[in-house]
Amino acid sequence: MAEMDTSGGGGHKKGPGVKKAKKLSTRVDLTPMVDLGFLLITFFIFTTTMSQPTALKLNLPKDTDKPDEQNKLKESAALTVMMGKQDKVYYYEGLDPAKIQASDFKGIRDIILDKKRRTDPKDFMVIIKPTQDATYKNTVNMLDEMKIDGVARYAMVDITSDEYKLVLLTEQANGIK
Amino acid sequence: MPRAKIPRKSTSVDMTAMCDVAFLLLSFFILTTKFKPSEALSVMTPGSVSSKVAPEKDVVLITLDKDGKAYLSVSDVNISQKQDIIDAMNTSKNLGLSDAEKAAFVKKADSYIGVPFSQLKSYLDKTPEELKAIVLPGIPVKDSTDNELKDWIAAAVNAFQGSKMNLLVKGDNAAKYPSFQGVLYAFKKNDQLKFQLVTTPVAAPVGSELWKVQQATGSKAAE
Numbered sequence: 001m002a003e004m005d006t007s008g009g010g011g012h013k014k015g016p017g018v019k020k021a022k023k024l025s026t027r028v029d030l031t032p033m034v035d036l037g038f039l040l041i042t043f044f045i046f047t048t049t050m051s052q053p054t055a056l057k058l059n060l061p062k063d064t065d066k067p068d069e070q071n072k073l074k075e076s077a078a079l080t081v082m083m084g085k086q087d088k089v090y091y092y093e094g095l096d097p098a099k100i101q102a103s104d105f106k107g108i109r110d111i112i113l114d115k116k117r118r119t120d121p122k123d124f125m126v127i128i129k130p131t132q133d134a135t136y137k138n139t140v141n142m143l144d145e146m147k148i149d150g151v152a153r154y155a156m157v158d159i160t161s162d163e164y165k166l167v168l169l170t171e172q173a174n175g176i177k
Numbered sequence: 178m179p180r181a182k183i184p185r186k187s188t189s190v191d192m193t194a195m196c197d198v199a200f201l202l203l204s205f206f207i208l209t210t211k212f213k214p215s216e217a218l219s220v221m222t223p224g225s226v227s228s229k230v231a232p233e234k235d236v237v238l239i240t241l242d243k244d245g246k247a248y249l250s251v252s253d254v255n256i257s258q259k260q261d262i263i264d265a266m267n268t269s270k271n272l273g274l275s276d277a278e279k280a281a282f283v284k285k286a287d288s289y290i291g292v293p294f295s296q297l298k299s300y301l302d303k304t305p306e307e308l309k310a311i312v313l314p315g316i317p318v319k320d321s322t323d324n325e326l327k328d329w330i331a332a333a334v335n336a337f338q339g340s341k342m343n344l345l346v347k348g349d350n351a352a353k354y355p356s357f358q359g360v361l362y363a364f365k366k367n368d369q370l371k372f373q374l375v376t377t378p379v380a381a382p383v384g385s386e387l388w389k390v391q392q393a394t395g396s397k398a399a400e
Contacts, residue, residue, distance in 0.1 A: 030192030037199030044206030053222065055231040055345065055373035060365060083354075109385070132355050136241060136348035137223040139357060140374055144225040150386035158358070 077123035079115045083134035084167050097163045102170055112149050126151050129159040131167055220349045225376035232343040237333045241348035245356035246315025249329050250289035259283045261336035270294050291315050318359030326363040334367055344372035
């Protein structure tokens with residue numbers, strides 16, 4: 001059907017003086033048109049799904065000064081992560097900031113999962129403290145990490161000046177400007 | 178015995194039907210595609226595994242650009258709320274806005290506020306072409322003593338009273354944390370503790386906890 005007319009010079013001649021007009025096929029090769037059609041389809045399929053932004057839900061606790069309304073936290077079950085310059089992550093277990101250790105976004109997953117395995121699931125809590133050098137991306141990535149690792153309890157808390165100093169010292173020691 | 182003749186068949190296939198299908202699908206996708214409106218603020222959002230689609234109606238959106246400057250916008254379908262917000266701001270801050278200036282925020286599609294109160298009047302006087310040429314300072318958020326976003330959110334909460342309000346934050350990858358902290362402060366001051374962060378979807382990493390859950394339930398469990 002959709003073939004090219006490749007039959008070469010037209011049929012047999014009737015006679016020496018009679019010229020018969022070459023019969024041209026009316027069929028057109030549609031293959032390039034189909035190619036183009038599918039190319040455009042792929043383009044539109046991709047643009048429709050890509051432009052759909054998603055939303056990450058975030059609930060904040062209410063600030064309260066009353067001690068009985070505040071959440072209690074077991075020292076052994078806490079893991080504090082702090083995000084610093086250049087996508088670096090610093091963390092310490094328990095409540096002693098002096099035990100600070102450096103890591104990054106690739107390494108923190110194992111650290112969180114390791115801590116999660118070692119602690120009672122109902123007590124385990126991750127405290128997220130972005131420093132002023134962290135970017136918005138770092139913050140969202142860390143909240144996302146909680147979701148990826150299945151951490152049920154996490155909180156975003158402002159960093160204390162002592163902790164920030166420790167982060168800066170660790171950054172200096174590791175040569176991060 | 179003569180050999181049986183195998184008839185020669187053409188190897189070419191009729192493309193007409195395939196062409197029909199291709200263009201039918203093409204027209205379907207063209208008609209269903211919603212192109213992203215050209216945004217005056219270009220923001221590269223971070224990725225997250227969340228699969229919940231961001232709402233489009235009743236939205237109060239705080240945009241943080243790459244320099245950490247905050248902008249406020251309200252979805253275009255909520256014209257009456259937009260009017261309420263700008264009216265409330267006009268009276269409480271004595272801005273002396275004319276109706277035309279208010280309309281510049283209320284009536285125009287994709288309008289946003291990106292200046293402190295002191296510059297609001299002259300900002301609303303400008304045409305869109307003029308706005309492209311200047312650099313906006315953004316709504317002050319970084320300092321908790323001078324957090325003007327707090328007042329905007331308060332006005333928005335008032336305007337959306339009785340109906341659902343979707344509070345969204347759309348931040349750029351490179352925005353620094355203190356401006357996000359300022360936005361959180363403004364939310365907390367107005368008791369707006371539930372909000373959503375606009376992100377680009379990414380798949381859960383293979384082998385992670387969430388991935389296992391998704392495999393087990395056969396659906397996207399992240400919300």
